[in-house]
Amino acid sequence: MKIPAPETFEGQILALLPSLRRYSRSLTRSDADGEDLLQDCVEKVLTRRGQWRGLNLRGWVLTIMTNLYRNGRRGKTRDGLIELDAAEDMASSEPPADPLERARLDDALNSLSEEHRAVLMLVVIEGYTYGEVAAALDIPIGTVMSRLSRARRRIAERLKADNIITLRRPK
Amino acid sequence: MNETNPSVTEADLHAYADGQLPETARARIEAFLADNPDEAAMVAAWQAQNGAIRSMFAGYEQAKDTDPLLVVPPRAIPSGSKRWAIAAAALVVFALGAVSGHYGPALLEKPELQLAGDETLPKQAETAFAVYAAEVRHPVEVFADEEAHLATWLGKRLAIQHLKIPNLQPLGFKLVGGRLLPVDGRPGAMFMYENQAGERLTVLVGRNTDNRTTSFRFASSGNVETFYWIDGELGYAVTGEISRETLRKVAEECYKQFPS
Numbered sequence: 001m002k003i004p005a006p007e008t009f010e011g012q013i014l015a016l017l018p019s020l021r022r023y024s025r026s027l028t029r030s031d032a033d034g035e036d037l038l039q040d041c042v043e044k045v046l047t048r049r050g051q052w053r054g055l056n057l058r059g060w061v062l063t064i065m066t067n068l069y070r071n072g073r074r075g076k077t078r079d080g081l082i083e084l085d086a087a088e089d090m091a092s093s094e095p096p097a098d099p100l101e102r103a104r105l106d107d108a109l110n111s112l113s114e115e116h117r118a119v120l121m122l123v124v125i126e127g128y129t130y131g132e133v134a135a136a137l138d139i140p141i142g143t144v145m146s147r148l149s150r151a152r153r154r155i156a157e158r159l160k161a162d163n164i165i166t167l168r169r170p171k
Numbered sequence: 172m173n174e175t176n177p178s179v180t181e182a183d184l185h186a187y188a189d190g191q192l193p194e195t196a197r198a199r200i201e202a203f204l205a206d207n208p209d210e211a212a213m214v215a216a217w218q219a220q221n222g223a224i225r226s227m228f229a230g231y232e233q234a235k236d237t238d239p240l241l242v243v244p245p246r247a248i249p250s251g252s253k254r255w256a257i258a259a260a261a262l263v264v265f266a267l268g269a270v271s272g273h274y275g276p277a278l279l280e281k282p283e284l285q286l287a288g289d290e291t292l293p294k295q296a297e298t299a300f301a302v303y304a305a306e307v308r309h310p311v312e313v314f315a316d317e318e319a320h321l322a323t324w325l326g327k328r329l330a331i332q333h334l335k336i337p338n339l340q341p342l343g344f345k346l347v348g349g350r351l352l353p354v355d356g357r358p359g360a361m362f363m364y365e366n367q368a369g370e371r372l373t374v375l376v377g378r379n380t381d382n383r384t385t386s387f388r389f390a391s392s393g394n395v396e397t398f399y400w401i402d403g404e405l406g407y408a409v410t411g412e413i414s415r416e417t418l419r420k421v422a423e424e425c426y427k428q429f430p431s
Binding site: 004011025031035101 | 238415
């Protein structure tokens with residue numbers, strides 16, 4: 001197998017893959033869907049390489065991935081029940097969170113619409129400013145704020161609702 | 172609203188929680204939050220969400236051995252030479268057409284057929300799986316107890332030096348055996364594996380006619396899933412009626428073990 005030289009376009013994409021993998025997984029519901037989105041995105045990036053203007057490759061690729069996710073992912077989930085499976089074996093610098101907490105957060109995230117989830121993950125995972133999110137998604141900054149707000153409220157509600165059930169269960 | 176903070180909006184609170192405010196503005200929000208416990212609790216909850224989300228996905232930021240295959244362009248034929256080939260073919264067709272229009276269409280179809288190498292691989296893998304995985308008594312020609320012989324024999328037929336049969340034991344799949352079968356009209360190898368539950372999967376190896384490399388691809392037909400890839404002179408396909416996630420792990424394991 002040939003490994004592309006770091007200075008080539010392919011080499012630069014290769015170097016971005018680990019963090020792109022994290023972002024694609026943060027948008028999707030399963031490891032398989034995350035890898036699929038990553039693969040679709042890289043294919044698109046390679047065929048559209050002529051459109052890249054030579055600045056901020058990472059931002060350009062993230063926008064392509066986000067648009068692929070927004071435009072085509074609905075209803076594509078096949079393995080909705082395989083959630084965060086491989087993450088258990090992955091080396092992480094942080095101590096593993098309580099599995100129950102993880103499952104609840106995962107469930108809350110999966111209840112978000114694509115539009116809301118994309119805004120949230122660009123801010124939280126990618127550290128985008130609200131202005132950068134607006135530019136990447138081509139939406140007004142007011143829309144960014146309202147989506148972010150709705151996403152956060154929805155997650156909080158889901159986590160709270162789960163709490164009530166959890167408290168009632170051990171009877 | 173607090174008179175010293177006449178215009179703290181929800182947007183300000185989000186920006187504060189996300190660390191997107193300059194130092195001076197932060198102090199203003201902190202003063203506001205000190206006087207407004209409800210908002211302070213909300214902001215704290217958002218920050219906790221942020222932390223939980225980040226730690227949930229942090230583990231995914233890692234490279235895989237198969238990553239270089241992902242950045243191989245889907246069609247690694249240089250577009251220049253391809254265009255030239257089509258132009259040349261068109262010229263021949265045109266010239267022949269002038270003599271006899273009858274042979275034109277047949278000549279036009281030929282290049283299409285040659286391009287389809289990486290598309291026929293998953294189909295052949297699915298067929299082989301459907302036919303042999305269902306065989307109870309004769310799923311393979313040579314069983315795993317003769318593994319060394321199987322490797323030498325198929326290696327010789329495929330002209331692969333030191334063909335190594337992937338070991339999938341760590342993933343719970345034991346080698347059943349292997350057989351010779353045609354892949355794109357040339358000798359190819361099929362290896363079959365089985366787990367404790369009796370689920371089978373097959374690994375197909377075939378000679379690739381045009382020296383080309385593709386990324387990992389996925390094909391699905393009913394419940395049968397196939398991962399396939401072409402690595403230089405050889406094409407590989409991993410097929411099974413098991414979860415796509417398991418199959419992906421098998422494919423990655425095979426990729427690691429097959430010589431590149």
